[in-house]
Amino acid sequence: MTDRHNAPTHEARLQRALLSLDGLSVGDAFGQLLSTQSRSARRIVEHNGLPGPHWWHTDDSQMAMAIVEELAATGQISPDSLADRFTKRYLADPGRGYGRGARLQLQEMARGTGWRQTSTAAFNGRGSKGNGSAMRSAPLGAYFADDLECVVSESTQSSVVTHSHPEGIAGSVAVSLAAAQTWQSRGLELKAARHSIWQATLERTPHGETWEGLQRAFAVPLEMLPENAARILGSGFLVTAADTVPFAIWCAIRHLDDYREALIATLEGDGDCDTNCAIVGGIVSMFVGRSGIPEDWLKSRERLDLNFLP
Numbered sequence: 001m002t003d004r005h006n007a008p009t010h011e012a013r014l015q016r017a018l019l020s021l022d023g024l025s026v027g028d029a030f031g032q033l034l035s036t037q038s039r040s041a042r043r044i045v046e047h048n049g050l051p052g053p054h055w056w057h058t059d060d061s062q063m064a065m066a067i068v069e070e071l072a073a074t075g076q077i078s079p080d081s082l083a084d085r086f087t088k089r090y091l092a093d094p095g096r097g098y099g100r101g102a103r104l105q106l107q108e109m110a111r112g113t114g115w116r117q118t119s120t121a122a123f124n125g126r127g128s129k130g131n132g133s134a135m136r137s138a139p140l141g142a143y144f145a146d147d148l149e150c151v152v153s154e155s156t157q158s159s160v161v162t163h164s165h166p167e168g169i170a171g172s173v174a175v176s177l178a179a180a181q182t183w184q185s186r187g188l189e190l191k192a193a194r195h196s197i198w199q200a201t202l203e204r205t206p207h208g209e210t211w212e213g214l215q216r217a218f219a220v221p222l223e224m225l226p227e228n229a230a231r232i233l234g235s236g237f238l239v240t241a242a243d244t245v246p247f248a249i250w251c252a253i254r255h256l257d258d259y260r261e262a263l264i265a266t267l268e269g270d271g272d273c274d275t276n277c278a279i280v281g282g283i284v285s286m287f288v289g290r291s292g293i294p295e296d297w298l299k300s301r302e303r304l305d306l307n308f309l310p
């Protein structure tokens with residue numbers, strides 16, 4: 001736990017969350033932009049050139065903004081309040097590519113049903129084990145980066161609103177932990193930073209299918225081509241946490257010090273392109289800082305409509 005006297009200020013934590021949100025939302029918009037040409041990402045970026053503004057962002061950024069707004073307002077995650085923020089954002093702008101399961105839950109919450117009921121009733125009472133709470137959770141890890149126990153508990157609180165299956169929660173927790181430990185490792189040399197991020201993530205992610213995928217990812221050599229790593233780990237074609245998070249964290253760790261390369265590699269793995277890139281962008285931005293996000297990419301992403309002035 002953080003020493004009370006050395007506790008970082010809310011403002012410092014919030015600035016970290018906003019940096020991760022920039023990394024996440026640029027990744028989301030970039031991944032969405034090239035989702036139908038993912039295998040050609042490198043050629044497009046390096047030779048053909050990317051289109052100018054405005055790159056459209058999807059549900060990943062919308063939900064991550066709701067989390068950052070919740071943290072900005074209260075410094076913690078209250079599932080009741082977060083459910084309200086998710087629902088309001090969905091109603092204001094429903095055409096952001098929400099998955100079917102998320103749409104059904106958000107529409108039900110908008111009709112007044114509580115999140116506990118909608119979240120546990122999802123997928124015939126099993127709860128969602130989709131990647132939808134992982135895709136939004138890097139900024140939460142950034143906010144609580146100085147306290148990994150807090151990362152686990154707050155990320156769980158954030159996930160259960162829509163993804164109450166243990167695998168959905170594990171996906172959210174793993175991504176938050178990776179983002180938090182990436183911040184903690186930002187001054188280290190690459191090899192030490194990579195080791196520290198794997199260790200923190202594997203040690204604290206709840207055990208299950210997603211954790212087993214992380215173990216497999218840890219063993220995949222970083223020299224392997226992303227498309228081959230994706231064949232081993234999955235890259236989100238199943239849109240589950242277990243099929244998405246291990247590959248995304250592997251890509252982030254492979255290119256910890258190069259945001260642009262990280263996102264190109266992530267796209268080369270194909271799969272759930274906007275979500276994979278959102279996760280990777282939210283993590284890698286913790287290592288490279290805002291100046292590490294290509295300036296023209298940041299300018300090309302459509303403006304974020306946060307309900308407070310950053």
Ligand SMILES: [Mg+2]
Binds near residue numbers: 058059097275
């Ligand atoms: Mg999306």
